[in-house]
Amino acid sequence: xISPWGKYRSDPSSPAMVATPKCFLHKQTAEVLxxxxxxxxxxxxxxxxxAFYFDVPTALKLIQFYAGVKPLKCELEAxxxxxxxxxxxxxxxxxxxxxxxxxxxxxxxxxxILNGTPFKVVxxxxxxxxxxxxxxxxxxxxxGNATLRSAYQFAxxxxxxxxxxxxxDCSLIHSVLGxxxxxEAGTVIEYCILEEGVSIGxxxxxxxxxxxxxxxxxxxxxxxxxxxxxxxxxLYATCVFGVNDDLKRTLPRSCAFELEFLNLPLTSVLGxxxxxxxxxxxxxxxxxxxxxxxxxxxxxSSRKQSxxxxxxxxxxxxxxxxxxxxxxxxxxVSMEDVMVLKTGTSMLDFQLGLxxxxxx
Numbered sequence: 251x252i253s254p255w256g257k258y259r260s261d262p263s264s265p266a267m268v269a270t271p272k273c274f275l276h277k278q279t280a281e282v283l284x285x286x287x288x289x290x291x292x293x294x295x296x297x298x299x300x301a302f303y304f305d306v307p308t309a310l311k312l313i314q315f316y317a318g319v320k321p322l323k324c325e326l327e328a329x330x331x332x333x334x335x336x337x338x339x340x341x342x343x344x345x346x347x348x349x350x351x352x353x354x355x356x357x358x359x360x361x362x363i364l365n366g367t368p369f370k371v372v373x374x375x376x377x378x379x380x381x382x383x384x385x386x387x388x389x390x391x392x393x394g395n396a397t398l399r400s401a402y403q404f405a406x407x408x409x410x411x412x413x414x415x416x417x418x419d420c421s422l423i424h425s426v427l428g429x430x431x432x433x434e435a436g437t438v439i440e441y442c443i444l445e446e447g448v449s450i451g452x453x454x455x456x457x458x459x460x461x462x463x464x465x466x467x468x469x470x471x472x473x474x475x476x477x478x479x480x481x482x483x484x485l486y487a488t489c490v491f492g493v494n495d496d497l498k499r500t501l502p503r504s505c506a507f508e509l510e511f512l513n514l515p516l517t518s519v520l521g522x523x524x525x526x527x528x529x530x531x532x533x534x535x536x537x538x539x540x541x542x543x544x545x546x547x548x549x550x551s552s553r554k555q556s557x558x559x560x561x562x563x564x565x566x567x568x569x570x571x572x573x574x575x576x577x578x579x580x581x582x583v584s585m586e587d588v589m590v591l592k593t594g595t596s597m598l599d600f601q602l603g604l605x606x607x608x609x610x
Contacts, residue, residue, distance in 0.1 A: 477596035506539035
């Protein structure tokens, strides 16, 4: 059995071994883990999942499943859904805990298709697990985890063109840096064009941007440009958040403006009273509110204009005038909209263009 809790270390000389688990346990209590026999004898440790792979016959089963349920109206994910049906002791009980009837129905259909699929694991007794599930973790491991950087031979400045830019302890990936740019420690910049005189603070993540001349991006900022296809027109939206913003925190509409954006409550950064701005101005009608569904990002006609709009968003927040600023744009999108409207082709063209520039 494997479980997503803890990690097991034993004699470093012990070889890895292949095992056939009875089932996969996901986010279970300590009591359940002990009852199922998942706890290593004479310890309080368990094996954890790290990565998984499936073969072509299994992929065909998943295609068959999708053909029978499309369009999907709920989120499915590997650990909670795809791995549950595997193993001789797998049970549909986990799915029955779902509070959403539609999701429970889809999960049970998935169980019927995948149940009985062979399930094997390679157990590494002496292994290190590095979790890159949050922006903070990503920045830490890419910039500050010396062990991981050495193991994967991460270079500080990979495929990057820069003049006299001042580069501290940061990571630059396939980017072009203009003269007199300054990038502080702990920042990752990937697939970006920075014009001259740009200043980037600490612990930032920048991706797919064209940053205009003399721009200033404060510390602890996540900023990323996405290409959108809106009614057959290509537009660009640059999403900006604080590194520690909680996009999943959900509040009732009655207190939605208590959500924090770039580490400040919306009531402050919007710069207005609820009489001027209602939840309908930022969120779809009905339902609760969170940063994921808030329409906070202008859609613009070019990558550079989009980045400029994001920088003006940051400035408007500092001046407590975000709502007035956003009202000047015809199209505003949320992260939820971005996931529906994004087009990968244009993004890949931009990234490949930067790579080609580095190699030429």
